[in-house]
Amino acid sequence: MERIKTDILVIGAGSGGLSVAAGAVQMGADVVLLEGHKMGGDCLNFGCVPSKALIASGKAAYAQSHASAYGVADHVPQVDYAAAKDHVADVIAQIEPVDSQERFEGLGVRVIRDYGRFISETEVQAGEHIITARRIVIATGSSPLVPPIPGLDSVPYETNETVFELRDKPDHLLIIGGGPIGMEMAQAHRRLGCDVTVIEGAKALGKDDPEMAGIVLEQMRAECIEIAEEALAAEIRGQAGAIEVETKDGRVFKGSHLLMAVGRKANIDNLDLEKAGVETHRTGITVDDSLKTTNKRVYAIGDVAGGLQFTHVAGYHAGIIIRSALFGLPAKVSNAHIPWATYTAPELAQVGLTEAEAREAHGDRLEVVRFDFEHNDRLIAERKTAGRIKVMVVKGRPVGVSIAGHQAGELINLWSLVIANKLKMKHVAAMVSPYPTVGEINKRAAGAYFSPRLFDNQMVKRVVGFVQRWIR
Template identity: 80%
Template sequence: MTRVKTDLLVIGAGSGGLSVAAGAVQMGADVTLLEGHKMGGDCLNFGCVPSKALIASAKAAHAQASSDVFGVASVTPTVDYAAAKDHVADVIATIAPVDSVERFEGLGVRVVREYGHFISDREVQAGEHVITARRIVIATGSSPLVPPIPGLDTVPYETNETLFELRRKPGHLLIVGGGPIGMEMAQAHRRLGSDVTVIEGMKALGNDDPETAEIVLNNLRSEGVTIAEDAMAAEIRGTAGAIEVEAKDGRVFMGSHLLMAVGRKANTERLNLEKAGIESTRRGIKVDDKLKTTNSRVYAIGDVAGGLQFTHVAGYHAGVIIRSALFGLPARQRVDHIPWATYTEPELAQVGLTEAQARDTHGSALEVVRFGYEHNDRAIAERKTDGLIKVMVAKGRPVGVSIAGAQAGEQINLWAMVLANRLKMKQVAAMVSPYPTIGEISKRAAGAYFSPRLFDSPVVKRVVGLVQRWLP
């Protein structure tokens, strides 16, 4: 048995754990990193990176099939599904060195390729190593949630951890779950030539603003994706190539392949949390606003902390941890400024409160500003006019933004900065945006907020009239 003493022990080499390890070691801490599976975690190997790579292949196919509107003859694309997966693998391989053992050992991190579990409140065992640490960060992420639907255990199915290894294109892909993963993979596979049916127990994209979500869903339907809502899966049966999903209301959906995309569960099973006095809930490890667990020496970040499950949240948590664990500064997490995006076409993005949430919070003080893509010249030129931005404003300050449309994931960056720094609409209105860009939509939304105050105000008109009479 090898005993190791370290300043900081990081359990899990996903995006959050790697960010903590890299930042801490470069600031002078002795850092030990544990990873029993793949370096880079879910994001690199099974999530953000491969899904966006496959979406890129699907966009290329769709562009060939829908180019006639630009004066270029549309053609039926020849899709090599296995080659598209080769593209996915190449993208992962290109990024992987940044997350590799070699890079982190080069930075000075002690990397142990084993799973870890607590044997006391300050000790973790990983293989033949027993590690004692001043501070411990749990960054073990999450895994696909596979609910106990009758029959599922006898039917072959995919999750995001297996889908990208599939080499033969599904003839008809059934997707149980209409969240971001389900809808992204639905559109991608439809564009690559598969029939696709999404089976959602409640409302598709139900965590987003309904008005902007419907813009996305309508486009997916127009491309041929079948979306069955209020269809709670009650039984699954069949064999490879012939699978049936029966909903509680009796509807039956038939396909060749099945993807389970109903959510995520925190990876806590291996950790032996009770031994360290760490409490957990159904959602994940219980943490306070400093990301500390019920063991004051142990933090939890990212998906395993039971909050928003996004790669960029894990990275944000890493910054909070470094300020707190390394410098002893009073660092706390916020969630009101955290954006997210769904990378369908059109894209869907959100930061802060949705309209419904903002009305509940701010009541009559709320103003909702809308600006449609059909009024943006760049969107018109690129035939991408199906879209909308909604800005929820209370007392001159944005409290939430919903965007559906081209580059929504890029546009939400501006509004995430606005909410993070608690800026007002006047700061957005003061921005000069280059013409013609999709980004002008945010500027125009700010203009739409001020227009009634300027152009419909009798006081403004009287003042202008007086000034004009007195000017030489």
């Protein structure tokens, strides 16, 4: 048994863990990194990267069959599903070196390819190694939640950890779960030639603003994706190629393949956290607003901390850890400026409060500003006008932004900057956007906020009239 002493021990080589390890070692700390599975974690291997690659394949197929509006003949795409999966694998392979063991060892990190478990408040065992660290960062991420639906244990099914290895195109893909993962995979597979049914126990895209989610769902239904809501799965039966899902209200959905996409669970089961004095709750590890656990030497970041489950959140958490653990400076987490996006077509994006949340928090002080994508010249030219931006404003300051439409995930970046830096609508209005760009939508939304103050204001009109009478 080898004993190792280090400054920082990172458990998990996903997005957050890698960011902590890279930052800490380059600032002079001694760092040990544990990873029992794949370097790069869920995002690189099973999540963000492969899903966006498959979505890109679906977009290419859809463009071929919907080209006539641009003066180009429609063409039925000849989809090679296995080749699309080769594209996915190639994208992962191109990004892999950035997250590789070799790169991190080159930076000076000691990488141990084994799972870790606590044996005391300051020690972690990983295989034949016992590591003692001044600070320990748990960054083990999350994995697919598979609920105990009767019959599921006897029927073959996919999760996001297996679906990208599937080589034969499903004839009819049943997806249980209408959240971001389920809806992204539904549209990608539909565009690649599969029949698709989404079975959602509540509302599809239910965590997003319903007005904006409705814009996305309308398009998905127009693409012949069946979306069954308030359809809680009660029983699953059948065999490979012939699967049935029966819901509590008696509806039965039939398909050839099944994808489970009902949510995520924190990867904490094998860490022996009780030996470290680290407490947990229903969705993950208990942390304070500086990401410290109930053991002051141990931090938890990313999905395992039980909050927002996004790769960029894990990266943001890593910055908090660097500031706190390396420099001893105060650093607290805030979710107010954290954006997220669902990469359907049209896209769906959010930062800050939704309209419902803002109304509850701010009451009559809230103003809601809307601007429809159909008034953007660039999107008119590209025939992608289905969409809307909605900005929640309190005393001139945005407190939340919801966007549904083409490039919503890009448009939301500006609003994260605005909210993070406590800027006001006047600062967005002062921006100059090149014409014609999709980005003009943000400036036009700010214009929609000021327009009634200027054009419907009788005092403004009297002042202008007075000035015009006296100007020579």
